[in-house]
Amino acid sequence: xxxxxxxxxxxxTMGQQISFQCAMHGFETVVYNHRAPSLEVCRQAHQxxxxxxxxxxxxPAKDTDAALTRLSYSTDLPSACEDADLVNESILEDxxxxxxxxxxxxxxxxxxxxxxxxxxxFLPSQLTGCITRPExxxxxxxxxxxxxxPIAELMGHPGTSADTVATTTxxxxxxxxxxxxxxxEQPGYVINSLLIPWALxxxxxxxxxxxxxxxxxxxWMISTGMAMxxxxxxxxxxLGTVHAVLSNLADASGDAQQRKDADYVQAHFIDQGxxxxxxGSGYYDYPDPAFSRPGFLG
Amino acid sequence: xxxxxxxxxxxxTMGQQISFQCAMHGFETVVYNHRAPSLEVCRQAHQxxxxxxxxxxxxPAKDTDAALTRLSYSTDLPSACEDADLVNESILEDxxxxxxxxxxxxxxxxxxxxxxxxxxxFLPSQLTGCITRPExxxxxxxxxxxxxxPIAELMGHPGTSADTVATTTxxxxxxxxxxxxxxxEQPGYVINSLLIPWALxxxxxxxxxxxxxxxxxxxWMISTGMAMxxxxxxxxxxLGTVHAVLSNLADASGDAQQRKDADYVQAHFIDQGxxxxxxGSGYYDYPDPAFSRPGFLG
Numbered sequence: 001x002x003x004x005x006x007x008x009x010x011x012x013t014m015g016q017q018i019s020f021q022c023a024m025h026g027f028e029t030v031v032y033n034h035r036a037p038s039l040e041v042c043r044q045a046h047q048x049x050x051x052x053x054x055x056x057x058x059x060p061a062k063d064t065d066a067a068l069t070r071l072s073y074s075t076d077l078p079s080a081c082e083d084a085d086l087v088n089e090s091i092l093e094d095x096x097x098x099x100x101x102x103x104x105x106x107x108x109x110x111x112x113x114x115x116x117x118x119x120x121x122f123l124p125s126q127l128t129g130c131i132t133r134p135e136x137x138x139x140x141x142x143x144x145x146x147x148x149x150p151i152a153e154l155m156g157h158p159g160t161s162a163d164t165v166a167t168t169t170x171x172x173x174x175x176x177x178x179x180x181x182x183x184x185e186q187p188g189y190v191i192n193s194l195l196i197p198w199a200l201x202x203x204x205x206x207x208x209x210x211x212x213x214x215x216x217x218x219x220w221m222i223s224t225g226m227a228m229x230x231x232x233x234x235x236x237x238x239l240g241t242v243h244a245v246l247s248n249l250a251d252a253s254g255d256a257q258q259r260k261d262a263d264y265v266q267a268h269f270i271d272q273g274x275x276x277x278x279x280g281s282g283y284y285d286y287p288d289p290a291f292s293r294p295g296f297l298g
Numbered sequence: 299x300x301x302x303x304x305x306x307x308x309x310x311t312m313g314q315q316i317s318f319q320c321a322m323h324g325f326e327t328v329v330y331n332h333r334a335p336s337l338e339v340c341r342q343a344h345q346x347x348x349x350x351x352x353x354x355x356x357x358p359a360k361d362t363d364a365a366l367t368r369l370s371y372s373t374d375l376p377s378a379c380e381d382a383d384l385v386n387e388s389i390l391e392d393x394x395x396x397x398x399x400x401x402x403x404x405x406x407x408x409x410x411x412x413x414x415x416x417x418x419x420f421l422p423s424q425l426t427g428c429i430t431r432p433e434x435x436x437x438x439x440x441x442x443x444x445x446x447x448p449i450a451e452l453m454g455h456p457g458t459s460a461d462t463v464a465t466t467t468x469x470x471x472x473x474x475x476x477x478x479x480x481x482x483e484q485p486g487y488v489i490n491s492l493l494i495p496w497a498l499x500x501x502x503x504x505x506x507x508x509x510x511x512x513x514x515x516x517x518w519m520i521s522t523g524m525a526m527x528x529x530x531x532x533x534x535x536x537l538g539t540v541h542a543v544l545s546n547l548a549d550a551s552g553d554a555q556q557r558k559d560a561d562y563v564q565a566h567f568i569d570q571g572x573x574x575x576x577x578g579s580g581y582y583d584y585p586d587p588a589f590s591r592p593g594f595l596g
Contacts, residue, residue, distance in 0.1 A: 149521040150596075178520055178596030180513045190509055190517040193502075194528065197495035204491075211488055215478045219488040222476055223447040224531075226524050230492065233522075298448075298476030 001112065001163075003085040003171050007032060009105070010090035011042035011073075014118055017146045018088055020049045023067040025175040030072045032080040039073040046071055081108035086116065086171060088140055093121040099130045106132040114164055116140035120192065123185045125157035135161040140168055141189050142177075144237070152177035153189040195233070196245060202230035203246070204257055207264040213283050217291050218298070231283040232291045235276035239269045242276075299410065299461075301383045301469050305330060307403070308388035309340035309371075312416055315444045316386055318347045321365040323473040328370045330378040337371040344369055379406035384414065384469060386438055391419040397428045404430040412462055414438035418490065421483045423455035433459040438466055439487050440475075442535070450475040451487040493531070494543060500528035501544070502555055505562040511581050515589050516596070529581040530589050533574035537567045540574075 004027070008019040011033040019042070022029040033039050050064035074080040081087075087109065091101060098119075105115070115137045117127060128134040138156040143149040152172035156165055172179040180190055188196065202216050217229025234242045246262035249255075269275070269282055276282035284290055302325070306317040309331040317340070320327040331337050348362035372378040379385075385407065389399060396417070403413070413435045415425060426432040436454040441447040450470035454463055470477040478488055486494065500514050515527025532540045544560035547553075567573070567580055574580035582588055 143521055151517055151520050153517070173596075178516060180509065180517050182509050184506070184508050186506070186508050190503060190514055191521050193499050194496055194514070194518055197499045198492055201491050201495045205488060208482070208484070210482050210484050211478065211480050216488055216492070218476060219449055219451070219478050220492055222449050223441055223489050224524050226522050298471075 001085065001114075001167055003114075003167070003174070004028060005030070005083050005085055007080055007084035007087045007109075008090070009033075009087060009101070010118075011035075011038040012090060013144060014090040014142060016042050016045040016049075017144070018090065018118070018142055019071060020046050020067065021146050021175050021177075023070040024053075024063070026070070027175065028070050030074055030080050030084070032074050032077060034075055034077075036075050039075065043071075043073055077104060078108045081105065081110075081113075084109060084113055086114045086168070088116045088118055090118040093119060095122065095126070098122070098127060102127060102130040106130075112136075114138075114168060116168060118142055120189070123157065123187065124155060124160070125185055128157055128159065134159045136164050138164055138168060139189075140172065143191060146177070149191075150177045151180050151191070153180045153182060153191065155182040155185060155189065157185055196249070199230045199234055199242070200246070200249070200258070200261065203234075203261045203264065206231075207257075207261050214290065214296070218296065221291070222297055228291055232289065235282040235284055235286075235289070237276070238278060239265060239274065239276045239282050243270050299383065299412075299465055301412075301465070301472070302326060303328070303381050303383055305378055305382035305385045305407075306388070307331075307385060307399070308416075309336040310388060311442060312388040312440060314340050314343040314347075315442070316388065316416070316440055317369060318344050318365065319444050319473050319475075321368040322351075322361070324368070325473065326368050328372055328378050328382070330372050330375060332373055332375075334373050337373065341369075341371055375402060376406045379403065379408075379411075382407060382411055384412045384466070386414045386416055388416040391417060393420065393424070396420070396425060400425060400428040404428070410434075412436075412466060414466060416440055418487070421455065421485065422453060422458070423483055426455055426457065432457045434462050436462055436466060437487075438470065441489060444475070447489075448475045449478050449489065451478045451480060451489065453480040453483060453487065455483055494547070497528045497532055497540070498544070498547070498556070498559065501532075501559045501562065504529075505555075505559050512588065512594070516594065519589070520595055526589055530587065533580040533582055533584075533587070535574070536576055537563060537572065537574045537580050541568050 006022050006027050006029050008015050008029060008031045011031050015031060019029050019031045031042055046068060050068055053059040053064050054061055091097060111133060115131060117139050118141055124139050128137060131137050138160045141153040143151055154169055169179045205211050205216055206213055213231045217231050220229035243265045246265055250258035250262045274281045277286050280286050290296055304320050304325050304327050306313050306327060306329045309329050313329060317327050317329045329340055348366055351357040351362050352359055389395060409431060413429060415437050416439055422437050426435060429435045436458045439451040441449055452467055467477045503509050503514055504511055511529045515529050518527035541563045544563055548556035548560045572579045575584050578584050588594055
């Protein structure tokens with residue numbers, strides 16, 4: 001099937017970026033949120049993305065202008081669903097919110113439309129019960145900073161049709177992303193499966209006073225050529241998210257070290273309002289964090 | 299104290315690189331090995347390092363020539379120990395070999411000399427029993443490809459003197475490395491503490507047929523800007539080493555997934571003589587592995 005119009009559900013950080021990425025690649029894109037103020041924030045974000053693309057990425061104004069004309073914003077689900085060929089959902093990671101939303105969505109959406117979720121928390125098969133066309137449903141997962149880390153992870157559930165996988169894979173390529181195929185349902189996709197144990201190992205070294213934040217990042221950056229180490233990256237992801245992941249892991253595993261790691265992040269950062277890059281302070285201070293300064297690498 | 303002469307014990311890959319690094323930074327350097335043929339291989343490696351530095355790093359021939367004149371080779375421990383201010387040991391990772399070696403070393407070495415070990419396997423405190431000056435003993439750990447990943451990890455045991463730590467730290471800087479301070483004994487230093495869980499997570503994704511080697515590496519490379527992903531790096535480290543680490547972890551933890559991961563590497567690579575980059579084949583084929591080709595990142 002041919003995808004013409006896409007519906008992006010949720011106007012938070014991810015929804016803002018995904019919808020802009022779709023519009024920049026020629027798709028008519030509607031952003032749905034039940035709150036008008038959230039849509040206004042999204043519209044402003046799109047304006048600033050356009051400016052950013054013009055000023056720092058050399059994209060002609062006519063191209064960003066055209067993308068902005070492809071974007072629309074709606075608090076009305078029935079009209080947002082009209083003619084939508086593909087939906088991507090990035091609403092709150094709470095089944096009590098997602099399930100009734102999907103039930104509503106399926107009432108209004110054409111039966112032929114593909115539904116995808118950007119969830120990081122749930123497996124697709126945990127959501128199929130409230131979807132009337134489970135064969136047309138799968139996860140399509142994006143990375144924050146979508147244009148800097150242009151991957152799209154694809155994960156179906158056992159009932160997803162091959163045609164849905166193929167169409168969604170083609171769609172990911174059509175919006176400028178590299179599709180990553182996950183052939184079995186599992187928590188964490190690929191990028192999170194790699195990042196989480198790596199970041200956890202880094203945090204344990206610091207929680208246990210084995211070495212310093214700076215020496216961990218310096219070691220990784222020198223050895224691998226990456227522009228930041230695990231603590232720089234955690235600041236970028238946001239320490240609220242980092243704490244939630246650590247805390248959920250600790251709850252699930254009952255592991256004493258993981259609990260110490262989560263408590264460390266709570267006491268040193270969350271309780272002090274230090275949320276990383278976006279709050280100006282975390283493992284490092286921003287702008288101009290130590291790891292970006294000349295001489296940090298020795 | 300002032301370090302003038304260093305003794306590098308062991309003429310394998312690490313000993314070859316560490317001794318060359320010391321000589322290139324102006325230190326009189328003797329390489330000890332009890333087998334003359336190993337020393338001859340080491341001498342040839344030093345010649346080819348010199349050529350490499352001239353041809354690809356723009357180092358003048360007079361500088362590499364001077365380094366080569368600072369290097370000597372000995373199968374005689376008593377004479378190798380004469381006037382050595384600092385020793386670094388990279389012999390086999392076997393206590394039954396290391397312990398008697400250290401007892402011998404301490405007989406011949408000046409009492410004021412510092413002894414360091416490059417062991418990846420043992421904690422310094424596991425070796426102090428056979429060392430007559432434990433306060434002058436600590437780990438000084440290097441990364442293979444020492445000039446591309448110029449870090450030196452420093453880890454004392456509870457009895458290491460502050461002066462030994464300070465002198466060894468200064469020495470690491472003097473041979474062009476960035477010292478990484480580890481303030482408590484723990485297995486794995488910093489780099490291995492980060493690399494191992496990351497590589498293990500990658501291997502589990504492939505062992506469990508969740509996704510492909512290429513998609514794991516592509517995901518990491520695109521998301522982080524690193525020049526290789528975990529499988530490219532494992533090929534570089536060598537799959538014999540990777541298998542030994544996985545297998546030791548599985549033995550120690552009794553974890554079923556870790557055992558499956560070790561068995562996968564055994565069956566797919568070790569049993570087929572595929573040892574990674576050095577054997578020409580591993581997760582990728584060499585030279586010209588897929589992950590370095592244009593188009594790999596999509």
